[in-house]
Amino acid sequence: MSVPRTQSLTRAITLLHAMARFPRGVTTAELARVTQMPPATASRLLATLEDAGFAERDDDGWSIGRELVRIARRAEPQRALARSAQPVLAELAAAAKESAMLAVARGRARVVVVAQADGPRLLGVTNWVGRTIDDLHASAAGKLLLAELDDRAVAAWIRRVKPRRLTSRTLIEPRALFDELARVRDQGWAEIDGESEAGLASVAAPVRAAGGTLAGMIGYSGPSERLDREALVAPLRRAASRLV
């Protein structure tokens, strides 16, 4: 085999790499020169990269295209949100002396905790970062996610998942769940009290991106007896507005 079967890919990456060294833009001729490629070859490969959005051309010449930003963002939206959330969660935890956490949706039917800060007390919740929650009906963040769906979609979710009873207080009857989600939509926040584990309470408010889509759920968790859920809604909402 005389020609490597990945030649065009290898050469295009070489062009991208060269382009990254010219923040003000670079001409096709210059790119061909620094990569030691025939100008006609460079030109053809650049056209393919441009079509795919990986390279852009303007008056100053070629630069790396915004498709790469889109790809990077798509792979990392959670990391970006988690990073900006950490100082906000630390303040929330210090103010209420309870654990504060940020969760995001993983697909349409799971929630994962991506950041957490703990209060100073000994009795509290364990670290949930990285933990995936499938029992949406027994989680404050999960209820917020379900509340985004209309009743028909919730009914389909119930049929598919068959919500488990985790404690005597878990809401598993469709009627009770519909009522609860209506309440969540109405008040704009969600809570649980002993529904996932006896004695454990949580309260969560939505983090909304521009346009109103649900970007994440920010909340407090702690012992039921201690956690004044209604009083914690206002600080959670203020925190949520600072995240996006």
Add this chain to the structure above:
Amino acid sequence: MEGDGGSSLRRGLRALDVLAEVSETDAGLGVVDLARRLGVDKSQASRTLRVLADHGLADRDPATRAYRLGPRVFAYAARVSERRLLRTAPAVLERLVDELGERAHLSVLDGSSVLTLLSHSPPHAVQAAGWAGRTVPVYCTAAGRALLADHDAVALHALLDGVDLPARGPDTVAFIEELEARIREAAERGFAIADGELEPGLAAVAAPVRRFDGRIVAALNVSGPSFRFGPRLAEAGAEVARCAAELSGALADHQVAIDAT
């Protein structure tokens, strides 16, 4: 074109698109999965991933042999952000000057200093001096506090331990703890205020500009003489914060239009 007629390039670009769906908490994507997603055979998928991995565009987990996006994708995306920042910021600075009548700047963190990249000025006789290319200390400026908005106590100590914090105006911070408190205040407010910290009689407001991954890459700030600008700091701060959010949107590739007129 090329020995392979460009087919490996098209396959490679599609592979990057598929890898972007692998989030960092997922296990990664195996060769077989990728081959199925791209509709190619396993050896083609394997060759494609190997080239991407050789150039840092894909990352192979040696334990599971699964792939995810590589670090160079993020490095490239960062270059796009830098370029877009420098192209978009001048129009925003111009608008801030029009609206607030004081000098507006775009600055970045340079060690423990703030380096002014761009500066735009109004036609006042008394104004903050021309700053482009100048550095000022990070601890006593509004821009500094905007740039340090995500620094916690540990990061602040790492940056500033051993750095002198001389009093340059009547209200300069003397301790890192004090600086941390002002950074938190600024974060809460949405913008930083400094009045008489860098120099008596000089006031400024600033807000951070974030790129696609949420990292702070620059600060937008407006400064002017306290006698004129001091009473308007709250109004100016809100406007600077709004413009910084708009710039961040442009860097994040949100659908936010920058009004260049």
